[in-house]
Amino acid sequence: MVAGGDWGEFEDAILREFHQRKAPAIVVFNKSDLGRPAAGLGERLRKEKVSCVETVANRGEGVLALREALVRAAPEEFINAPSMISDLVPPGELAVLVVPIDKEAPKGRLIQPQVQAIRELLDGDSYCMVVKERELRDALERLKRPPVLVVTDSQAFLKVAGDTPPDVKITSFSILLARQKGDLAQFVQGALAIEGLKPGDRVLVAEACSHHPITDDIGRVKIPRWLRQYVGGALDIHTIQGHDFPDDLASYQLVVHCGACMWNRRELLTRMLRCRQAGVPICNYGMTIAYTLGIFDRALGPFPDALETYRRWKAERAKGSGPAS
Amino acid sequence: MVAGGDWGEFEDAILREFHQRKAPAIVVFNKSDLGRPAAGLGERLRKEKVSCVETVANRGEGVLALREALVRAAPEEFINAPSMISDLVPPGELAVLVVPIDKEAPKGRLIQPQVQAIRELLDGDSYCMVVKERELRDALERLKRPPVLVVTDSQAFLKVAGDTPPDVKITSFSILLARQKGDLAQFVQGALAIEGLKPGDRVLVAEACSHHPITDDIGRVKIPRWLRQYVGGALDIHTIQGHDFPDDLASYQLVVHCGACMWNRRELLTRMLRCRQAGVPICNYGMTIAYTLGIFDRALGPFPDALETYRRWKAERAKGSGPAS
Numbered sequence: 100m101v102a103g104g105d106w107g108e109f110e111d112a113i114l115r116e117f118h119q120r121k122a123p124a125i126v127v128f129n130k131s132d133l134g135r136p137a138a139g140l141g142e143r144l145r146k147e148k149v150s151c152v153e154t155v156a157n158r159g160e161g162v163l164a165l166r167e168a169l170v171r172a173a174p175e176e177f178i179n180a181p182s183m184i185s186d187l188v189p190p191g192e193l194a195v196l197v198v199p200i201d202k203e204a205p206k207g208r209l210i211q212p213q214v215q216a217i218r219e220l221l222d223g224d225s226y227c228m229v230v231k232e233r234e235l236r237d238a239l240e241r242l243k244r245p246p247v248l249v250v251t252d253s254q255a256f257l258k259v260a261g262d263t264p265p266d267v268k269i270t271s272f273s274i275l276l277a278r279q280k281g282d283l284a285q286f287v288q289g290a291l292a293i294e295g296l297k298p299g300d301r302v303l304v305a306e307a308c309s310h311h312p313i314t315d316d317i318g319r320v321k322i323p324r325w326l327r328q329y330v331g332g333a334l335d336i337h338t339i340q341g342h343d344f345p346d347d348l349a350s351y352q353l354v355v356h357c358g359a360c361m362w363n364r365r366e367l368l369t370r371m372l373r374c375r376q377a378g379v380p381i382c383n384y385g386m387t388i389a390y391t392l393g394i395f396d397r398a399l400g401p402f403p404d405a406l407e408t409y410r411r412w413k414a415e416r417a418k419g420s421g422p423a424s
Numbered sequence: 425m426v427a428g429g430d431w432g433e434f435e436d437a438i439l440r441e442f443h444q445r446k447a448p449a450i451v452v453f454n455k456s457d458l459g460r461p462a463a464g465l466g467e468r469l470r471k472e473k474v475s476c477v478e479t480v481a482n483r484g485e486g487v488l489a490l491r492e493a494l495v496r497a498a499p500e501e502f503i504n505a506p507s508m509i510s511d512l513v514p515p516g517e518l519a520v521l522v523v524p525i526d527k528e529a530p531k532g533r534l535i536q537p538q539v540q541a542i543r544e545l546l547d548g549d550s551y552c553m554v555v556k557e558r559e560l561r562d563a564l565e566r567l568k569r570p571p572v573l574v575v576t577d578s579q580a581f582l583k584v585a586g587d588t589p590p591d592v593k594i595t596s597f598s599i600l601l602a603r604q605k606g607d608l609a610q611f612v613q614g615a616l617a618i619e620g621l622k623p624g625d626r627v628l629v630a631e632a633c634s635h636h637p638i639t640d641d642i643g644r645v646k647i648p649r650w651l652r653q654y655v656g657g658a659l660d661i662h663t664i665q666g667h668d669f670p671d672d673l674a675s676y677q678l679v680v681h682c683g684a685c686m687w688n689r690r691e692l693l694t695r696m697l698r699c700r701q702a703g704v705p706i707c708n709y710g711m712t713i714a715y716t717l718g719i720f721d722r723a724l725g726p727f728p729d730a731l732e733t734y735r736r737w738k739a740e741r742a743k744g745s746g747p748a749s
Contacts (some may be wrong), residue, residue: 113565207540226671228552229546230546234516234551238551240568241518328571
């Protein structure tokens, strides 16, 4: 928002950053009663496909035009978000959602990806069973026909893989989020990087929310433990929370990111882009867990393209050429 | 909170109101560096079992003592809330939750009572199926053993009653909330008052949240329509939203209240008390719907005490004596 039509190098830099991130931009000239934008500016911005709106905020002038510009500029995904689960479960079919209740589960609630999955299934005319990992076997036994998909919290992956018949597909909420909000192929490549980790390597564990970690926290305790066990030695693990992302990304051998359930797609993709620029592989919680527990193939079962990519890269790596970037 | 130890008739009146509502009270003497409470006051308050804390808020003094007093004064239900559903579904058993997706359902979400029910079932080592009313019949067909309970949004009561085998108990989220947050017996009495409504009677529809009503709103369109159909004529229906409750309660023949899912038990019980004081029957949305649709007996099936009360009052009413107050 530019007051009184001032425009300079600073504004140009912001706009370039927006273009680079492919973020839609609206330029709002506020206090337009005190000064209008320079003659050629509006024309130049329109050529760059940037919407311009003039407002006088303290009188409410132009606010409706601004709202309309916001709706027009909103990316398609705001209107029709890519689906998280409904394309994997046909109408009239059943999914089973495995929801462990650990110490960090807020009282009386379900976490956002669980609610989102239930709602998407209902919106898609399918339905679901919601069950803890301990009751999963009984719940599956109770069905005349098996579900088309079992989705679990990553923390219960091993037990769920054991209790679900091999012909039933399983995946995790975290992998569903990776597909919906991130770039599944880049995460697959990130998981492969776990294979190359050596004791002493630097790993950044990044969490979107700044929750208060308690005993057995997934990002601080469980994932570091599984990674160490897989690598067979100590790792130099750093943990961050919230919106800051370090500048020395290139100094890490791997970034492990949470599902970013409370973020929008753009925010996570921006981080993935920064990792690609820094040449550091990034993986998410669920895929890291599936990889270190040795059930990566099964967890990618519902996503044949990603599974194919993984198998190809794995074969290339085995031949010593490493995954393509 | 009383600054500098001032205490007068105003404070006494507030305290009396608290005692009358059986609300625990803590008296905080703030600015206690500028003035302490009068000599006899502390002693008098302690005799009334009122906790007293002295603080200097701008220096943070006494804040820890205040927090401790809050925890001590918190009612038992804050620590161990009465259960909404888990006592009706034994460990290892299955409940089916019917969740219609209407135009007012916020995108990507489930409403609070639905989430609360799912979570309580998981906490109680049971599990659930979540399904729209349209897929309910298929979902039940898919089971080898029927569920022990079907809970529906009140709006789908008739269809759910039709699609659920007669030996399976059904109720609504609204009735579960009535039991957990209100007084089921008083609501049963309120439902009976629907029987005595005459065309032209005044009905107050009260909603806790101030959401933006749209087409076919339950409180503004559906319940008034069902009530009119049951009574067989026009009613004088008033609608209120939020925390204000009218002073002329006695001028209504019936109050119909929403489930108050976003309120605590005290707030709803306070309203029920005010209705009792004004001599006006109060019923909630789900029980009103069940009553006007003629499935009240079945909806009370899971609650034998309430069902017995209802049948007794109904029998008394049939003999012309009306329900006991």
